[in-house]
Amino acid sequence: MSEERTQEPVHLPRIGDPAPGFEAPSSQGTIRLDDFKGKWVVLFSHPSDFTPVCTTEFVEFARRAPEFQGMGAQLVGLSVDSVYSHIAWIRNIEEKFEVEVTFPVIADLSTDVSRKYGMIHAGEADTATVRAVFLIDPEQRIRALLYYPMSAGRAVSEIQRLLQALQLNAAHGLATPQGWTPGEACIVPPPATQAEASDRLKRQDLELTDWYLARTPAPE
Ligand code: BEZ
Numbered sequence: 001m002s003e004e005r006t007q008e009p010v011h012l013p014r015i016g017d018p019a020p021g022f023e024a025p026s027s028q029g030t031i032r033l034d035d036f037k038g039k040w041v042v043l044f045s046h047p048s049d050f051t052p053v054c055t056t057e058f059v060e061f062a063r064r065a066p067e068f069q070g071m072g073a074q075l076v077g078l079s080v081d082s083v084y085s086h087i088a089w090i091r092n093i094e095e096k097f098e099v100e101v102t103f104p105v106i107a108d109l110s111t112d113v114s115r116k117y118g119m120i121h122a123g124e125a126d127t128a129t130v131r132a133v134f135l136i137d138p139e140q141r142i143r144a145l146l147y148y149p150m151s152a153g154r155a156v157s158e159i160q161r162l163l164q165a166l167q168l169n170a171a172h173g174l175a176t177p178q179g180w181t182p183g184e185a186c187i188v189p190p191p192a193t194q195a196e197a198s199d200r201l202k203r204q205d206l207e208l209t210d211w212y213l214a215r216t217p218a219p220e
Contacts, residue, residue, distance in 0.1 A: 007111065012118030015144065019043075019136040020116035024078075027086040028104035031076070033140060040073040040163060041136040044154075045119045045129035049081045049089035053153045057131075058089075060156040062099040072138075073163055077105035078113060080120075080128055124150055133159055135166055143170075172219050185215040 013020060019041070023032045033041070044061070046054040061075055068075050079086075090101045106113055108129070114120050119129040131148035143166050148154050165176040174186035190212045191197040197211040207215040 008115035010115050010118055010120065013116075013134070013142050013145070015142055017142050019134065019140045019142050020113075021140075022106075022113045022116060024106045024108060024113050025083055026076075026104035026106045027083060027090060027101075031104050031106070033136075036074045036076075036136075037140060038138050040071070040138060040167070041076060041134075041140075042068060042073055042159060042163065043076045043078065043117070043134040043136060044159075045078040045114065045117075045132045047125065047128040047130065047150045048079055049085045050092070053151070054079075055089075055093060057153050057156065058093055058101070059097045059099055061103070062093065062097075062101045064156055064160060065102050067160065068163070071160075071163060071167065075103035077103060078108050078119070078129065079105070080108050080111055080114060082109055083107040121147075135159075135163055137166070137170065168219075174216065174219070177215075183218050185217055186219075188214045188216050 011020065019033060021033045023030060046057060048054060058077070061077070065075055086105045086107055090105070094100060108114050111120060114129050117132065117134060119132045120126070121130050124130050130150060131152070131154055133146040133154065134142055135144040137143045144162055146154070146159070161181060164182050165180060168174055168176065168186065173189065175189055177187050180186070185207060188206060191200050200211050200214060201208065203214070205216070
């Protein structure tokens with residue numbers, strides 16, 4: 001009689017939720033979310049090794065890995081492929097694109113991690129992960145999530161920009177306008193009361209459009 005494996009229920013974490021913990025095999029041995037406490041984590045899934053769009057994304061993640069590291073962030077990849085497949089693909093990428101893949105890639109054959117993070121969307125595929133990205137803060141809370149379909153590659157520069165905006169908010173409580181890039185003016189959160197709105201209009205240190213829209217230079 002075959003024994004049925006109990007599977008994690010599919011779960012879609014939301015912004016502000018504690019990031020679901022995991023222990024999983026990867027291209028760099030067993031890793032746990034706990035290993036990265038105190039750092040930002042960029043956990044991203046791809047549909048499959050040795051596929052063209054995924055390869056272009058991986059090359060860019062690998063090229064920018066030192067910049068993510070400089071921002072105190074750990075990249076962690078994931079797909080429903082084996083460790084051997086990951087090793088072979090990483091070796092191929094390193095040879096063809098002359099870039100080192102320095103981050104671990106989870107081999108989620110059990111789909112345990114994918115299910116905890118809602119990375120498998122049956123409308124796209126039953127057994128492969130979509131292009132999901134979770135930005136997890138140093139206290140291991142979800143701060144942002146992105147989902148892309150299999151057909152559209154992500155812009156790693158946008159993921160990096162989002163991380164910069166989240167780090168600015170965590171450090172200074174400021175928000176960021178459309179298309180913001182580091183060094184540009186930031187948005188001061190809007191007043192919460194009529195009195196605060198009146199006070200806001202008297203501020204000389206802000207670039208005021210109106211009581212609800214005020215910008216301040218980027219902090220040093
Ligand atoms: C790709 O990475 O090229 C790809 C993967 C799954 C479906 C379509 C494209």
